Amino acid sequence: MPSLRNALLCVVFLLAPPALADDGFGVIMGTVLNSEDRGTLSGVYVTATSSSMQGERTVLTDENGFYWLPQLPPGVYTLRFELEGLKPHARDIVVRLNQTYRMNVYLLPEGLGECVEIVGGSESVPWSTRPSSHGRSASPRESVAYTPPPPPSPYQLSRMQEDYGSGQTVAPPPFNSSDKAFLEMYFQGYGVNPTVDTETERFSTFSMEADTASYSLARGYLQRGVLPDERAVRVEEFVNTFDYGYENDTDAPFSIHVEGFPSPSRPGYHVLHVGLKAHEVSVAERKPAHLIFTIDTSGSMMQQDKLPLVKQALRMLVDALDERDRVSIVTYGTTARVVLPPTNVLQRDVLLGAIDGLQTEGATNAQAGLDLAYSLASANFLQGGINRVILCSDGVANNGVTDADGIWARVKGFAERGITLTTVGFGMGHYNDVLMERLSHVGEGNYAYVDRLAEARRIFVQNLNGTLQVVAKDAKVQLEFDPRDVIRYRLVGYENRILAKEQFADDRVDAGEVGSGHTVTAIYEVKLRGEPLDSFATLRLRYKAPEGGSSREVVKSLPARILRPSFASASPPSRLSYVAAAFAEKLRASYWMRPLTWEQLISLHGQIGAPLAQRPEVVELGDLIRRAASLDSRPDRFEAVAPLRLMDSDRVPRIE
Structure with missing residues (x-):
């Protein structure tokens, strides 16, 4: 370490909400600041050592002075802060299971002494000091750094929210960037899935989920004239908000609908739309x-x-x-x-x-x-x-x-x-x-x-x-990509639902619960070696009956005939699912969506096609994309997408 000179520290130690911690581990997080001007200090070495883990864990504070030490086994830790020109400081912390601890460190001028304040209860995580992928924390579960946009203009606040179908028009409460309540919105980011080589791992496994909260939350932000917290954006919940018109299979517990087309945003890749629909139970058949x-x-x-x-x-x-x-x-x-x-x-x-x-x-x-x-x-x-x-x-x-x-x-x-x-x-x-x-x-x-x-x-x-009405318990999905046809792939979303390939067949592993008629849609990006001659992947679906018992399994091959030559030749549901996923990726500043501009996304939304394009929720999606584009100050670097000629088919192919 470089030579250091004397400095004194003031440490504020707070217990954050337990729900923020990783399952089975604890988390230490915080910010290092200059006490004179309250500015943040980047490049501070933060090292955690404990008998509970082998070796030590070291991170550097990012440009916002933020450090994050996740997945720490329970135990007593010594936390050490070091920066060139400042005196090293060490402090012990007891980390408990599923708890998140926040330690803010202020670097003080010499002679002011040292103070420690223990505060119980919860503490919000300021938007400007969240985990950053541009910082130097080693965790793969970081969120991208984010600076909140300026307060909305009077025009944006005057825009009225149409509560379609209700005959009521209401304005959402205004957003005030100085309101402490709006800073106390607790979210947890799970990072962005990487692209995986099939030679390294050809299996992609995740838990089926049909939640939709993330989309409604993002809409709430945008209706108030502000971009949503990036950690609040879960791609799969944006995608699963929409009804893709999947046919109900009366002879099977699930119907499977898959279609692929060249990616509008990632040259050389195909987008793979994987849709699953649970068997519908009629109102009369529903249990009391x-x-x-x-x-x-x-x-x-x-x-x-x-x-x-x-x-x-x-x-x-x-x-x-x-x-x-x-x-x-x-x-x-x-x-x-x-x-x-x-x-x-x-x-x-x-x-x-x-x-x-x-x-x-x-x-x-x-x-x-x-x-x-x-x-x-x-x-x-x-x-x-x-x-x-x-x-x-x-x-x-x-x-x-x-x-x-x-x-x-x-x-x-x-x-x-x-x-x-x-x-x-x-x-x-x-x-x-x-x-x-x-x-x-x-x-x-x-x-x-x-x-x-x-x-x-x-x-x-x-x-x-x-x-x-639950129709399936512990439902899991697994795609096995054939390395002879698929070079690499990326699952878009489901970051906090990823399972190891061994967990797919393990009936002890909890997974998703699926209700009557629920649909679960996943988007993949796949890079093909060429045009597949036959099936290029195998889809497996594993679930239990609502009463429990042993799992049942459905296996389907994905044939080459489901691949379309262009975005325009894909069905409207596949286009809609891609636009919804791309919107979420743009909002959370995904690295993989950087080439796609807001103008391009607006253009793609305009090409979803009938009959979906006329639905109120799809029209509203376009409005939200335009609102987000007006709030995002990042410059565009690519030309807009040219208008495409659409095909007549309006359904995602069903895999028999």
Whole structure:
């Protein structure tokens, strides 16, 4: 190390929300700053040593002064800060399982002494100091550095949001870049999948998921005139938001639809659209349900896009259920209480009265709310039916959540007994996306985000059967690429759903739950050696029946005939899925999407083709792309895509 001179440090040590930590590990993160001008210091060596791991872990702070040490086994660590011209400083930290610790270090002038402040509770991660792929942390799970755009113009704020299908026009709450609430939006980035040589690994395996929260969250940001947090963008959730019109296979649990075409953004590569649709269960065939709504009524839910929107959504749900179903309501603020015991939907006035009476109060004891909801579900378990806890919250938990491991264990234990958990997020500002997503996955449910009434209608009315009726558990997908035909490939998205190839056949591994009629779509980029003569890949789908038991497996070869000569010759669903994926990649500043300009993406959206192009949600996608383009200040370096002549076929080919 270079020679160092004396300096004194002030360390602020904070406990960040436990949900930010990697599963089975701990995380240490923080920022190194100059105490005189509060500026950040880059190039600081941060070294962690512990008897819990072999060797040492060293990173350098990035251009924002940020350092990140993920995947640390539990134990006692010595953290050492070193920079040329400054005195080295070391401090011990106890790292626990699934906890994230933040240590901010201020470099002080000589003679001011040393201070240490221990602060309990949560601490937001400022947008300007997040993990950066341009920094020098060695972790592959970093997010790209991001500087928030300037506050929106009056024109942008005056743009009204059309809540299509409802006949209502509402303006979203304005975004204020100085509002601390909007800085306290907790997200976790998982990096961007690399391109993989088939000679090294020909298997790509991931857990099936049909979540859509990320797209709605991004829309909420853009409707407020600001780009979304890059870590909030999960490509697969953008893609899975849209209905691609897959045919239902009445003779099989899943229908498989695959199509490929040359990539508009990556010369020499093909885009591979892989679509799976679960068997549809009719409304009459759906099992009776007991739904325990667990509603956050703490003070943070007072905003119009939080508790008032929850109440509107529940009123719509009451009308969508039938005489077979029962509803319970549990609320939690500082404490938890049962507002409505199990009540048949036919007692509509009683249900609506309980919903209308919901009011905000107190702190946020999410643990007490979930504990009470599960107790109510257990005591009123519906044999042979659907037993589902539905958490409606902004995800903030500032009271009562002291044992993350215990929460996960309880939620998982109830899921194994047949009481599953769906999480539905509401509101912007003081929002914890990480906690909401993790809870739904541990609880074997799904995660959605409601930014407006139309989204509530989509979740609670239009997709009610799929939300409630599970048709497959622990569903996994595996593609095996033939190295004779495929040189390399990249799975676009699903970064936090990746499985090892050995886990595909391991029935002990938890994976995705798929509801009635749910569709799961994945996008790959593949580089071919030439034109394949026969099949170039094999698709495997593995799942269990809703009741559990041994897994079943579906195997399909992907023939060369599904490859189209151009983007224009692909079906509208394949074009739409590519545009949705490319939009997400642009928003999260993916390295692989740099050659594609916003103008090109706008042009490609305009070429999706009928009948999809006329759908309100697809029209809105184009509007969101244009909004994002107007907010992104990075210069374009490529010419716009020329108009393409479209083909007549409007469906993704089905693999028989």
